[in-house]
Amino acid sequence: MEQTNISDKEWLDLAFKYFIQHAQQRVQHFNYFILFSSLLTTASVTTMQPNFQKYYLGILFGVIQIIVSYFFIKLDNRNRFLIKQSEKVIKYYEKAKKNNNPSLFLTEERETNHLKTKNNFFLTRHFSHKDTYRAIYVTFACIGVISLIINLYHLPVLSTISKVSICK
Incomplete structure (x- = not known):
């Protein structure tokens, strides 16, 4: 098998294409997560309506939301x-x-580190994509937990048990 040497420019092009591919993939996955989680949240809220007493569906939607959030965090x-x-x-x-060419990635890293240390107050500090995405993933997971708890509470079996124990 013949070995070919790859020039520095070709390595740099390859790395940049790899970077673009996975950065775009990350954004696409996040968009899919937002779409899917919004649908699950809407479905969960619908199951909590008084005239729609399918609490088992609400429990299922809550569990699915938690699992989906976990897997998207891992992805x-x-x-x-x-x-x-x-x-x-x-x-x-x-x-x-x-x-004399500017170093884009090195400069960005240095500037980002400077911004991170500049202000530690939660509302005014610098947020990375990681921080923002993670907050949204965790928020939707919490919505799943809340949906699960509310629908479990409204199950006829559990609500009867809780009313009996309150009356005693």
């Missing part, structure tokens, strides 16, 4: 890992080339 972790790998290659070439 996001994997995409972030793959993106970081391509960033490492790009930063390597940015460090190696001591010419």
